[in-house]
Amino acid sequence: MNQPVFSSVPTAPVSAPAKNAHVIVLGNEKGGSGKTTTCMHIIISLLRLGFSVGSIDIDSRQRSLSRYLENRRQTMLKEGVSLPQPQHIVVQRSPFNIVAEAEADDLERFTRALERVKAANDFVVIDSPGSDTYLARVAHAYADNVITPINDSFVDLDVLATVDGQTMKIIKPSIYSEMMWEQKLHRAKRDGGSIEWIVMRNRLSNIDAKNKRFMTQVTGDLSRRIGFRVAPGFSERVIFREMFLQGLTVLDIMDGAGTISMSHVAARQEVRDLLRTLKIAAIDEKLKKTGKDDQDDDDDSVEETAAVPAAPEAVAAPVAEIAKEQPAAPEVEIAPKADDKVLAAIAPQAEPVVVKEEAKEPVHSPLEKHLVELAG
Numbered sequence: 001m002n003q004p005v006f007s008s009v010p011t012a013p014v015s016a017p018a019k020n021a022h023v024i025v026l027g028n029e030k031g032g033s034g035k036t037t038t039c040m041h042i043i044i045s046l047l048r049l050g051f052s053v054g055s056i057d058i059d060s061r062q063r064s065l066s067r068y069l070e071n072r073r074q075t076m077l078k079e080g081v082s083l084p085q086p087q088h089i090v091v092q093r094s095p096f097n098i099v100a101e102a103e104a105d106d107l108e109r110f111t112r113a114l115e116r117v118k119a120a121n122d123f124v125v126i127d128s129p130g131s132d133t134y135l136a137r138v139a140h141a142y143a144d145n146v147i148t149p150i151n152d153s154f155v156d157l158d159v160l161a162t163v164d165g166q167t168m169k170i171i172k173p174s175i176y177s178e179m180m181w182e183q184k185l186h187r188a189k190r191d192g193g194s195i196e197w198i199v200m201r202n203r204l205s206n207i208d209a210k211n212k213r214f215m216t217q218v219t220g221d222l223s224r225r226i227g228f229r230v231a232p233g234f235s236e237r238v239i240f241r242e243m244f245l246q247g248l249t250v251l252d253i254m255d256g257a258g259t260i261s262m263s264h265v266a267a268r269q270e271v272r273d274l275l276r277t278l279k280i281a282a283i284d285e286k287l288k289k290t291g292k293d294d295q296d297d298d299d300d301s302v303e304e305t306a307a308v309p310a311a312p313e314a315v316a317a318p319v320a321e322i323a324k325e326q327p328a329a330p331e332v333e334i335a336p337k338a339d340d341k342v343l344a345a346i347a348p349q350a351e352p353v354v355v356k357e358e359a360k361e362p363v364h365s366p367l368e369k370h371l372v373e374l375a376g
């Protein structure tokens with residue numbers, strides 16, 4: 001965690017790069033928080049907006065994103081449909097046993113892959129593993145945006161900070177928050193760039209309103225102190241996971257489909273709201289340009305179906321609650337395709353951070369020093 005991992009970053013330029021993609025990394029050292037699910041939905045929604053997308057899977061052990069994209073390819077072959085695809089690369093972990101050699105090897109292969117997809121696409125979206133690996137740290141340091149999905153529970157909040165269970169005060173930032181801080185410093189030193197960190201709550205439900213309120217309060221407190229923005233989250237929805245084996249998302253089946261449920265519409269809205277949080281001019285422009293048609297389309301074609309169990313009201317509450325600062329933006333248009341009718345048929349219907357004042361241990365990390373300064 002502490003070793004300087006970026007000193008030997010290769011700086012060789014790619015020959016005549018046509019583009020310089022915006023890099024989005026999905027990261028959270030905790031497993032099962034929704035990184036791959038969010039990654040898939042961001043990739044497909046960007047593609048559906050007409051952007052070219054490169055994707056990198058550095059979770060070469062699970063390879064969930066790669067399997068999803070392979071499933072998508074199989075669906076295209078089997079169903080004879082055409083679906084937008086990203087330019088995908090899997091970066092394997094180095095087989096070397098000596099740590100220094102393995103890290104140099106990982107760094108070299110990652111930067112080579114990144115340069116390749118950055119030069120050819122508008123966006124690069126990177127899925128990382130649910131553990132602290134060297135590759136994951138490197139990827140974070142090359143991000144323009146890091147998006148960290150967290151399950152909507154205090155059990156998962158510890159990926160951001162240690163919170164006092166009695167007082168709900170934040171005791172200290174987590175190792176992951178420290179790591180993010182370090183990568184921001186590395187990025188600034190390397191190319192003067194900045195990494196914007198976005199945290200999104202995932203699998204939101206309306207069942208535990210008290211928990212949700214506390215989560216909103218604590219993530220808000222943390223965001224101001226540790227330096228991230230809070231994005232509107234994804235609700236717990238079957239539609240976010242049920243089409244994995246077909247390599248599809250709700251964004252593939254919406255347009256042109258005759259019957260769509262409120263849950264489909266709400267899921268698509270949540271993906272759009274996440275995209276808006278990025279505040280990227282090119283995306284906002286597309287949203288603006290195409291929003292009205294899409295809104296009209298939603299109004300005309302929505303039908304509630306019993307097959308999708310997620311409650312529609314589960315959406316509005318968290319989005320409104322968490323994202324008060326998000327500006328209202330027009331709808332996204334996802335260009336209708338003739339093939340989408342086919343897909344509809346094959347898809348299932350369906351207070352400030354309290355840094356311990358009387359801490360007996362000395363404060364070491366840059367982030368902790370920063371927090372002490374802030375706490376005055």
Ligand SMILES: Nc1ncnc2c1ncn2[C@@H]1O[C@H](COP(=O)(O)OP(=O)(O)OP(=O)(O)O)[C@@H](O)[C@H]1O
Nearest residue numbers: 031032033034035036037130234235236237240241
């Ligand atoms: N909003 C959601 N609604 C319903 N199911 C979800 C949602 N988000 C994630 N899931 C499900 O939760 C599980 C974990 O999600 P996912 O694989 O995306 O997490 P991850 O962070 O990539 O995990 P890992 O750290 O193991 O790579 C999957 O079964 C996924 O389908």
Ligand SMILES: [Mg+2]
Nearest residue numbers: 035036059064
């Ligand atoms: Mg994953």
